[in-house]
Amino acid sequence: MAHTIAEIAAALGAQAVGDVTLRVSGAAEPAAAQVHELALAMDPKYAGGLAQGAAVAALLWQGADWHALGLKAAIFAPRGRLAMAGLSRMMDAGPAIAPGVHAMAIVDASAQIGAGAAIGPFVVIGAGVVIGAGARIASHVSIADGARIGVDALILQGARIGARVVIGDRFICQPGAVIGADGFSFVTPEKSGVEEIRETLGQRDVGTAQSWTRIHSLGAVTIGDDVDIGANACVDRGTIRDTMIGSGTKLDNMVHIGHNVQIGRDCLLCGQVGIAGSSRIGDRVVLAGQCGVNDNIFVGDDVIAGGGTKIFTNAPAGRVLLGYPAVKMETHLEMQKALRRLPRWMKNVAQATDKGE
Structure with a gap:
């Protein structure tokens, strides 16, 4: 046009x-x-x-x-x-999805499809699903029982929306994303090697038998308005309470959000970011590519973390982080300067030792 x-x-x-x-x-x-x-x-x-x-x-x-x-x-x-x-x-004209429900889509009789929605071929919509007005759903998408999706959503090819997931208005989901899969949560009848290491910081009883028992995910996922989810991103549902993503937040391709995670408003999570279970992320947080966030910690409002940063402990609001483990950006730069000087320092030490100084 x-x-x-x-x-x-x-x-x-x-x-x-x-x-x-x-x-x-x-x-x-x-x-x-x-x-x-x-x-x-x-x-x-x-x-x-x-x-x-x-x-x-x-x-x-x-x-x-x-x-x-x-x-x-x-x-x-x-x-x-x-x-x-x-x-x-x-x-951007967007994908060409004919208005109405395609003849090769499967829509449960109890589902509610809003006015002006466009449902493509091979879409499967489960019982009790609510799709908002003006939604566009491309081919091979599946939306499980009880999910609710707001107005003007765009869900592209092969995305998977799990049971009881609640999504706000103007949602954009790229191909292959999975929202509402089971959380990765397991426990052992006996104390596990991971628990030992956390207590001893390195020592463990090697060879002790252990078996993993699944903790099922009874929660779901709640997503606010104006959220974008990238291709092949995964958002796990919560164990008891919902995993939550605030309005305006954007997830890049291959981002993984663990069970029970709470993400604030207007955050930007770049490619291959991983956030472990039960962590809380504040508002307007930016995590560059391949950042990792440990489980059960808090990242405050307005934190910015550079690429590859690994956050293992709580991060105060407004902090700019870099490195593995994460430190203030200015501290990381000083550490890197010192590291580059290390070969010269070692050479000087060796020369001084040879001279008996």
Whole structure:
């Protein structure tokens, strides 16, 4: 679908100049942009690419000389990436799922399907499920008994929603995600090796027999509004109380949330983050790729943890963390500087020892 420059600028709350009646049907990087596409050049470093591409309109940085760049029209937005978010939303038609319930979907007679919902082929919807108005559910999704999903949800191919899961409005779920699987919770009749290690910090009675008995998950998962779940992410249901994810929180691909975990509002959890059971995560927490959070601890509001950080103890609100184990970022940087100097220090020590100093 094509949009005029004026329409795009109005939708973004941005300023448009030049021939604002020009129509574009897509967006592209400057060097690859065609005449019918809007070039995305929100930083001066992309200016050179405009000459290589064929675009006649572009999204530019504030103060750019659009005449000198050879353009017929331009849009200026004070925050480029935010403008790109709005632009991408305008131009993303989303998956093509025909309105109504596909003939090859299986929907229990007791399920309630909201007005305007679109249910694709091979979808299975269990007893007592409630699907909100305007929801779009792609092929091969399964939604188990008693689940409730809010309005305008988008659940993509092969996702699995477990029994009794409750999800808010405007939910987006990428392919292959599993929400509401059994929690990984086991106990031994005798004291386990893990319990011994926690008590002794290293010593254990090796060779003692032990067997694992499952603790079943009687809880479910509760998810707020405007939550995104990435591809192949897994959110386990709680043992007794629900695992919870607050409104506005975003999970990347292959994130794992353990049983009973409580996650606050507007958090950002990047790829391969793992949060162990019964931990609590505050609001606006950012965990970069491959961060790990130990079980039964608390990570305070506004904590930011860099990639690969392993958090083993409670983290105070507002702390910026890095490393394994997690320490303040500035402390980690000093530790790394000292580590890089270590070979030189050892060489100096060896030379001094050889000289008998």
